[in-house]
Amino acid sequence: MKWSELSIHTTHEAVEAISNILHEAGASGVVIEDSMEFARERQDMFGEIYALDPNDFPAKGVILKAYLPVSSFLGETVEEVKLAIKNLSTYGINVGENEVAISEVNEEDWATAWKKYYHPVKISERFTIVPTWETYEPVSTDELIIELDPGMAFGTGTHPTTVMCLQALEKTVKSGDYVTDVGTGSGVLAIGAALLGAKHVHALDLDEVAVRSAKINVKLNNVEHIADVVHGNLLDNVEQESDVVVANILAEIIMSFTDDAFQIVKEGGMFITSGIIGAKKEDVKQSLETAGFIIVEVMMMEDWVTILSMKPLKE
Numbered sequence: 001m002k003w004s005e006l007s008i009h010t011t012h013e014a015v016e017a018i019s020n021i022l023h024e025a026g027a028s029g030v031v032i033e034d035s036m037e038f039a040r041e042r043q044d045m046f047g048e049i050y051a052l053d054p055n056d057f058p059a060k061g062v063i064l065k066a067y068l069p070v071s072s073f074l075g076e077t078v079e080e081v082k083l084a085i086k087n088l089s090t091y092g093i094n095v096g097e098n099e100v101a102i103s104e105v106n107e108e109d110w111a112t113a114w115k116k117y118y119h120p121v122k123i124s125e126r127f128t129i130v131p132t133w134e135t136y137e138p139v140s141t142d143e144l145i146i147e148l149d150p151g152m153a154f155g156t157g158t159h160p161t162t163v164m165c166l167q168a169l170e171k172t173v174k175s176g177d178y179v180t181d182v183g184t185g186s187g188v189l190a191i192g193a194a195l196l197g198a199k200h201v202h203a204l205d206l207d208e209v210a211v212r213s214a215k216i217n218v219k220l221n222n223v224e225h226i227a228d229v230v231h232g233n234l235l236d237n238v239e240q241e242s243d244v245v246v247a248n249i250l251a252e253i254i255m256s257f258t259d260d261a262f263q264i265v266k267e268g269g270m271f272i273t274s275g276i277i278g279a280k281k282e283d284v285k286q287s288l289e290t291a292g293f294i295i296v297e298v299m300m301m302e303d304w305v306t307i308l309s310m311k312p313l314k315e
């Protein structure tokens with residue numbers, strides 16, 4: 001089968017938003033070629049992972065490659081994608097060069113292209129993420145293994161926003177907790193919370209592809225009796241109070257539902273918010289405080305921020 005490869009040269013800041021646009025446009029996969037991936041000392045942060053070939057990476061910024069089936073609608077879809085990306089600047093997101101190129105490729109060229117960059121990664125005290133096609137022996141009995149096939153959903157578990165969420169879950173989830181995962185993507189955080197001893201995890205995503213992918217991964221990790229995955233928009237129709245709510249979405253989206261989150265977080269419970277670029281940190285903190293949360297900790301990795309906030313106990 002022939003596919004159209006849409007290649008977009010952009011900034012780190014715009015990756016997540018553009019990936020969402022591409023998924024919404026029907027892209028069956030998004031490959032991220034990140035200049036920082038090549039440049040940074042991954043060995044220090046994540047342990048030795050893999051040898052990188054400089055030819056696979058742009059000199060600066062990020063190249064996103066999305067794959068769409070060749071069809072008569074392609075022209076329109078590409079125009080819609082270009083317009084949606086242009087509109088991101090109205091949200092204060094710098095899309096950089098925003099060069100868009102289109103070429104035709106064979107299915108076998110892209111379906112596995114990204115897998116060569118994805119190997120077992122120890123991402124926190126306890127969590128190691130292992131792609132399904134790799135074998136891995138745990139090094140200690142304490143280690144928690146998340147097996148993932150991200151398929152077409154965000155993420156591989158190694159994005160800084162996800163890494164910080166897993167570290168935050170490690171600090172906050174207690175045995176028997178109720179957890180809600182808003183924007184579950186591949187289901188990585190829901191699985192993490194279940195492995196940490198949560199009694200029940202409610203995971204949801206607006207994107208049907210993510211819901212399918214998360215369901216597969218939840219099953220793969222044998223936590224389907226703990227974590228349910230549904231299609232949903234933020235906390236609409238969520239009534240179950242939670243000890244921990246985690247949301248790794250864009251700052252603008254987080255700020256739109258801090259009041260709703262306050263309603264479902266139990267007193268003394270935590271709201272973990274991530275996917276926030278450095279420039280939006282203060283806005284999100286203010287939105288959380290206005291809703292009634294107390295900021296407990298602010299974590300940073302690269303230019304990404306994760307905020308842990310608590311719903312105070314009544315006097």
Ligand SMILES: C[S@@+](CC[C@H](N)C(=O)[O-])C[C@H]1O[C@@H](n2cnc3c(N)ncnc32)[C@H](O)[C@@H]1O
Nearest residue numbers: 154155162183184185205206207210233234248
């Ligand atoms: C950055 S990904 C995070 C995935 C995963 N939780 C992680 O940490 O790797 C954000 C996810 O939020 C979902 N999302 C975006 N807007 C949403 C909304 N309004 N309601 C529910 N999910 C949404 C996207 O489809 C995407 O899967």
